[in-house]
Amino acid sequence: xxxxxxxxxxxxxxxxxxxxxxxxxxxxxxxxxxxxxxxxxxxxxxxxxxxxxxxxxxxxxxxxxxxxxxxxxxxxxxxxxxxxxxxxxxxxxxxxxxxxxxxxxxxxxxxxxxx
Amino acid sequence: xxxxxxxxxxxxxxxxxxxxxxxxxxxxxxxxxxxxxxxxxxxxxxxxxxxxxxxxxxxxxxxxxxxxxxxxxxxxxxxxxxxxxxxxxxxxxxxxxxxxxxxxxxxxxxxxxxx
Numbered sequence: 701x702x703x704x705x706x707x708x709x710x711x712x713x714x715x716x717x718x719x720x721x722x723x724x725x726x727x728x729x730x731x732x733x734x735x736x737x738x739x740x741x742x743x744x745x746x747x748x749x750x751x752x753x754x755x756x757x758x759x760x761x762x763x764x765x766x767x768x769x770x771x772x773x774x775x776x777x778x779x780x781x782x783x784x785x786x787x788x789x790x791x792x793x794x795x796x797x798x799x800x801x802x803x804x805x806x807x808x809x810x811x812x813x814x815x
Numbered sequence: 816x817x818x819x820x821x822x823x824x825x826x827x828x829x830x831x832x833x834x835x836x837x838x839x840x841x842x843x844x845x846x847x848x849x850x851x852x853x854x855x856x857x858x859x860x861x862x863x864x865x866x867x868x869x870x871x872x873x874x875x876x877x878x879x880x881x882x883x884x885x886x887x888x889x890x891x892x893x894x895x896x897x898x899x900x901x902x903x904x905x906x907x908x909x910x911x912x913x914x915x916x917x918x919x920x921x922x923x924x925x926x927x928x929x930x
Contacts, residue, residue: 735918745906745921791858800870801846801910803919805858 702727704794706806713782714814721777721809723792729753731797734768734775739808740788748790751775782813817841819922821907827928833895836925839888840909848908848919849882849892858906864890897929 703726713719725734736748749759751768759766763780779786792806820839828834840847848863862872864884872882879898884890894901904926908919 737921743904743926744923745908747918747920750918800863800865801848801917801919802860802863802871803848804860807857 702794702804704792704804704806706792706809708809710810712812715784716781718780719782721790723775725773725794729796733795735793736777737791738788784813784815787811787813819907819909819920821922821925825926828897829930830898831896834897836892836905838890838907841920844909844911846910847890850906852904899929902927902929
């Protein structure tokens with residue numbers, strides 16, 4: 701069975717703090733893909749990043765960085781120097797090679813960045 | 816470049832009424848997904864289509880729900896009869912067919928309220 705766990709339901713930080721959102725996944729497949737999506741208060745789901753199971757290189761995009769570790773089945777997301785505009789619900793998701801793109805989402809982490 | 820288009824954006828109806836949600840995927844995408852988001856169950860996949868053919872409808876809650884994709888540019892999700900527990904945000908997403916590696920682009924969602 702496939703499963704994504706985001707243990708942090710809510711996180712509150714003050715602007716300019718760094719914050720890490722945790723994501724742990726379960727799958728028996730050897731080829732799979734991991735995603736992060738952002739859902740701001742306006743409600744839409746915005747794609748942030750995709751990683752495949754063969755690429756454990758960490759990725760940095762501006763203030764965002766992602767740490768993928770197969771050994772611990774984790775795909776954590778760090779925001780450096782958080783800003784109020786980062787306030788949103790963040791979802792981690794998993795899909796497998798033979799599932800046709802079906803996404804399994806975690807429950808989401810609500811991040812609140814206060815000025 | 817138009818994204819995924821959903822209509823209506825908001826729907827308020829009374830229990831027992833038929834509800835039809837509509838989705839136009841991104842041109843050129845050949846996979847389409849319907850998701851439902853609730854506080855209790857989070858984001859869950861209801862059904863997805865590949866080249867207009869339903870592939871996995873195991874997430875459809877019951878026979879009151881049905882989905883169609885008559886052509887590559889249009890899909891509907893119908894609830895008949897609707898019940899208060901169907902109140903949720905329904906998202907449509909599309910992607911290029913692949914093996915789970917392509918990101919899905921989400922529409923703005925339809926917020927359904929069943930009184």
